[in-house]
Amino acid sequence: MNSETSELNVAIFFCQQLDPDQDGHRRVIEKEFGPRIKFFPLPCSGRIEPLHFLRAFEAGADMVYLITCPEKVCRYQQGNIRAGKRIAYAQKLIEEIGLDPERLKLIMASPPLPKRIDLLTRELLAEAPVKGHSLLGRL
Amino acid sequence: MITAERKPLDEIIAMISPFKKVLVVGCGSCVAECVAGGEKEVGLLASALRMEARMTSRELETLELTLERQCVYEFIDRLTGLIDQYDAVLSLACGAGVQAVAEVFPNIPILPALNTSFLGQTKEAGLWLENCRGCGDCRLHLFADICPVTRCAKQIFNGPCGGSQEGQCEVNPDTPCAWDLIIHRLEERGQLDLLEEVYAPADWSKKQGAGPRKIIREDQQN
Numbered sequence: 566m567n568s569e570t571s572e573l574n575v576a577i578f579f580c581q582q583l584d585p586d587q588d589g590h591r592r593v594i595e596k597e598f599g600p601r602i603k604f605f606p607l608p609c610s611g612r613i614e615p616l617h618f619l620r621a622f623e624a625g626a627d628m629v630y631l632i633t634c635p636e637k638v639c640r641y642q643q644g645n646i647r648a649g650k651r652i653a654y655a656q657k658l659i660e661e662i663g664l665d666p667e668r669l670k671l672i673m674a675s676p677p678l679p680k681r682i683d684l685l686t687r688e689l690l691a692e693a694p695v696k697g698h699s700l701l702g703r704l
Numbered sequence: 705m706i707t708a709e710r711k712p713l714d715e716i717i718a719m720i721s722p723f724k725k726v727l728v729v730g731c732g733s734c735v736a737e738c739v740a741g742g743e744k745e746v747g748l749l750a751s752a753l754r755m756e757a758r759m760t761s762r763e764l765e766t767l768e769l770t771l772e773r774q775c776v777y778e779f780i781d782r783l784t785g786l787i788d789q790y791d792a793v794l795s796l797a798c799g800a801g802v803q804a805v806a807e808v809f810p811n812i813p814i815l816p817a818l819n820t821s822f823l824g825q826t827k828e829a830g831l832w833l834e835n836c837r838g839c840g841d842c843r844l845h846l847f848a849d850i851c852p853v854t855r856c857a858k859q860i861f862n863g864p865c866g867g868s869q870e871g872q873c874e875v876n877p878d879t880p881c882a883w884d885l886i887i888h889r890l891e892e893r894g895q896l897d898l899l900e901e902v903y904a905p906a907d908w909s910k911k912q913g914a915g916p917r918k919i920i921r922e923d924q925q926n
Contacts, residue, residue, distance in 0.1 A: 616744055619751040658748070661713040662756040700759045 573693060574601050576621035578613055579632035581606040582640050583680050590683040602686070610634065611644025615655035618669055622659065627699045629669045630689055635676040645673065664701070667694055705825065706734040706798045707832050708741060708818040710749065716794070717756060719815045723791035724763045726753075728817075729783070729805070730770035731797035738832050740818050741796030743770040749796065749817060774801030780808050787812055840910030840917065846898055848889035853906060855882035861903040 581587050591604045603626070607613060610633035621629045631652055633645035649671055656666035672689065674680050710716075720726050728750040736742025750766045757764035767790070771779045774797035783805070787793060792813040795802045798820040806814040822834040837854045843861075844851060853859050857875035864883030867874035871884045890896050910917075 614744060616747045616751065619748060619755070623751050623755055658713075658752055659755075662752050663759055664755070701755055 573627040573698065574625050576603045576605065576626040576629045577632065577686060578605045578607055578617060578630065579682060580610040580634050581608065582634055583632065583674055583678060584682040585679055587682045590681050593683045594686050609641045609644035610648035611641060613648050613651055615651050615658060618655040622664060622701055625701060627668065628693055630672055632672045632674055632685060634678065635674055638676060638678065664699060668699055705737055707738045707821040707824045708735045708798050709821060710740055711817055711819055713752060716817050720753065720792065720794060725765045725790045727787060727790040727793045728766050728768050729774065729793055729795050731774040731801050732770050732772045735796060735798055735818060737826060746770055746796055775804045777808065780805055783809065839906055841907045846903065848886045848893065850882055850886045850889065852882050852886065861905065
């Protein structure tokens with residue numbers, strides 16, 4: 566992780582079906598990074614609403630991620646497909662207000678499951694696009 | 705159901721720009737069903753407007769509220785005592801709701817956040833279709849409950865026109881031919897004899913010939 570991405574405020578929404586031990590695994594990251602990384606476990610990524618993303622940005626997130634199950638592996642069949650459509654809608658909306666839509670990213674985990682959410686998060690942080698703080702985050 | 709769509713955000717931003725305190729009011733009826741003006745959409749729009757204001761160093765305070773119906777006084781009355789604390793109301797209702805609120809509170813600008821579209825049905829999740837023009841002279845019972853005024857591009861009472869192909873409209877090939885639907889349903893119901901009648905044109909005076917229409921039911925009045 567470079568110094569710029571290590572300073573970013575990041576919100577991570579994720580399907581908790583990805584990691585049966587997500588509760589313990591995400592606490593490792595929360596302890597290490599403190600309040601700059603916020604996790605929002607979902608019963609299924611299909612539960613996500615565009616409003617969740619906007620609230621995260623409004624609260625100061627510089628990057629917002631949604632991690633879903635791999636394609637065709639959703640326990641509820643279409644949850645990750647719905648999540649993809651909702652993230653696309655939210656990306657258009659944040660673009661309308663002048664926020665870079667690249668700050669909101671859909672990550673579809675690769676098979677096989679389970680995946681450790683702490684390891685996935687480290688990968689994300691290492692690969693985070695270097696965009697610095699969003700204007701909202703700086704204010 | 706009355707359908708509507710949100711206006712482009714830049715149009716809404718321009719409307720609210722003279723105001724610092726804006727009450728964002730949704731409507732929990734028709735426009736909530738078509739995902740344009742319910743509680744979630746109020747939250748989404750208010751959040752987007754607050755963020756845009758922060759990024760452009762503009763002062764904006766909002767409060768979000770959704771009325772069960774914005775076109776009925778008993779529900780609008782919830783705004784009494786609250787609306788005076790705001791410079792303007794951004795209404796996520798249909799045009800009827802916006803005007804109803806403005807009539808109760810004539811001294812406060814009520815800004816429309818939606819473009820009202822048509823009377824329609826929810827065909828499936830995320831798909832709304834126009835199926836009523838509100839012509840004031842309903843004859844659905846003669847046409848197997850499929851409205852030729854709304855659903856036929858040529859609005860003909862004595863169809864079909866002969867231009868449809870494989871059951872699709874020649875004007876808009878994405879749309880099923882209303883007359884194809886009418887004939888098939890009448891056939892299934894054993895009512896094809898209804899087509900032998902030549903139907904007179906609609907009485908359009910019941911639609912818009914005398915300005916805005918009204919319905920009076922004395923038994924419902926106080």
